[in-house]
Amino acid sequence: MERIRVGIIGCGSITRFRHAPEYQANPYVDEIVFYDRNIERAQALAEEFDGRVVASVEALYQDPSIDAISDCSSNETHHIHSTNALLNGKHVLSEKPLAISIEHAEEILEAQRKSGKKLMVDHNQRFTKAHQKAKQLINNKELGEVLTFKTTFGHQGPESWGIDQSNATWFFKKERSHSGVAGDLGVHKIDLIHYLLNDEVEDVHAFHGALDKKNEHGDPIEVCDNVVCALKTKKGRLGTASFSWSYYGAEDNSTTVYCEKGIMKIYHDPEDQLIVETKDGEVVRYQLEPIQTNDNQTNTGVIDAFVDAIIHDTVPPVTGDDALTSLKVIEKILR
Ligand SMILES: NC(=O)c1ccc[n+]([C@@H]2O[C@H](COP(=O)([O-])OP(=O)(O)OC[C@H]3O[C@@H](n4cnc5c(N)ncnc54)[C@H](O)[C@@H]3O)[C@@H](O)[C@H]2O)c1
CATH class of the missing domain: 3.30.360.10 (Dihydrodipicolinate Reductase; domain 2)
Incomplete structure (x- = not known):
């Protein structure tokens, strides 16, 4: 693959400070498409980062021009968005924590295996x-x-x-x-x-x-x-x-x-x-x-690594399995 178009689900702080600017700066990314259930947030970022807005998450999944999706929604919906995006043939960069339960995380991993698409998790x-x-x-x-x-x-x-x-x-x-x-x-x-x-x-x-x-x-x-x-x-x-x-x-x-x-x-x-x-x-x-830090945002390198894995068809440097392993430790801590 030579160049890609990306969609972002959730237009809050992590998108504004990291995903959107880093996709915008990446030479292999042609377009960023924003979705948030609060459409004004999507519109504000589309304006700031020269992108386009869609009014529903299905429109992102079903857009054949979109190759990859960043799931920057809040924790409780990662398993829904990331799973659906993978099953609709998109590569996925999910925010951490991967999910709010081990079962949900396993659903995402299963979707990755079925789809054969890349899954990376933002352990920056x-x-x-x-x-x-x-x-x-x-x-x-x-x-x-x-x-x-x-x-x-x-x-x-x-x-x-x-x-x-x-x-x-x-x-x-x-x-x-x-x-x-x-x-x-x-x-x-x-x-x-x-x-x-x-x-x-x-x-x-x-x-x-x-x-x-x-x-x-x-x-x-x-x-x-x-x-x-x-x-x-x-x-x-x-x-x-x-x-x-x-x-x-x-x-x-x-x-x-x-x-x-x-x-x-x-x-x-x-x-x-x-x-x-x-x-x-x-x-x-x-x-x-x-x-x-929250007050000093520099390039994390995560978006570049994700895009690189897609362009060169390599395994992303932080896999779904890595994220699941860490999530299991968090569940032990909370038990
Ligand atoms: N990797 C990191 O260092 C890092 C840092 C901060 C946050 N995060 C993660 O990023 C994710 C988002 O955090 P944030 O700080 O941007 O939160 P935020 O509250 O600033 O923004 C979340 C945005 O997602 C939207 N949203 C939530 N659920 C949605 C849904 N189902 N459909 C559409 N839009 C939805 C909200 O309307 C909001 O605009 C969280 O999972 C968080 O843990 C990661």
């Missing part, structure tokens, strides 16, 4: 420069084997990110978000740990709670806003993780990997995004690129 943490560099050092065993790790992802909460900037946001609703901060931020770091360590979290002990966020009625939200957990991987590594919507200061997106011959500190320092300290006292500081 893998693509950042410091994570890429850390992965390379781990693969090359520069510091020997990984023994333990700790990872964190926390910010002020989605009510200052989503298109509905209020405490009535769907992110706070059980039937729409399902997993709160665990599925919003936690799933990114679980995917990252799987990717960096070539390993899989197998055993989980966790606490989660709604410690601070209130809904539009002033009551505690129905999903967790904080998670802390201890993790054990299949290869026997031990780690800790914390995910929070109540870090009321700078975003914390940091990971530390403790190895036989030293330590890797990732995104602890905004200037030196990767710091390697060896057992014998050497310190190497890498200046790569600041990580994307």
Whole structure:
């Protein structure tokens, strides 16, 4: 395939800040077609990103000129849109978390197998420069084997990110978000740990709670806003993780990997995004690129990787199976 046209379902923040600008900048994408059940949102983005609007999701599925669809709807409809898009012969880039249950995620994977189309999931943490560099050092065993790790992802909460900037946001609703901060931020770091360590979290002990966020009625939200957990991987590594919507200061997106011959500190320092300290006292500081935050949107590389997989007919770098594996860990955390 030489060039593609794409459709986007859901025209909220992730579409405005990442999918639409990154498709627009991609040289292989000829057109972006927007759909949102709130048509004004679709119209606003079509104007901003020089695209076209359709009035129904069926019109996207049935448009033979559209090759691929980004599913940027809220969590509870991923299994509907992504499944239908695949079964209508479209490649799909689904937002995370892949679905609000394992059964729904499996439906999407089944549709991918039946259709033979590409399915990628937006676990964008893998693509950042410091994570890429850390992965390379781990693969090359520069510091020997990984023994333990700790990872964190926390910010002020989605009510200052989503298109509905209020405490009535769907992110706070059980039937729409399902997993709160665990599925919003936690799933990114679980995917990252799987990717960096070539390993899989197998055993989980966790606490989660709604410690601070209130809904539009002033009551505690129905999903967790904080998670802390201890993790054990299949290869026997031990780690800790914390995910929070109540870090009321700078975003914390940091990971530390403790190895036989030293330590890797990732995104602890905004200037030196990767710091390697060896057992014998050497310190190497890498200046790569600041990580994307809600206030600093840079190209994630995810859209380019998805388009690339379609153009060159290769397996996308984050598959449905990868996303399902991480989702299973999130379900264990919540249990
Ligand atoms: N990969 C990332 O780093 C990242 C970051 C933020 C959000 N997300 C994910 O992206 C998805 C969207 O999040 P957002 O921040 O853009 O939310 P948002 O609330 O800003 O926007 C969601 C949009 O989708 C529309 N929508 C919802 N359900 C729909 C449906 N069934 N049909 C048509 N339109 C529908 C809403 O009207 C709204 O305009 C979520 O799954 C979220 O978890 C991923």
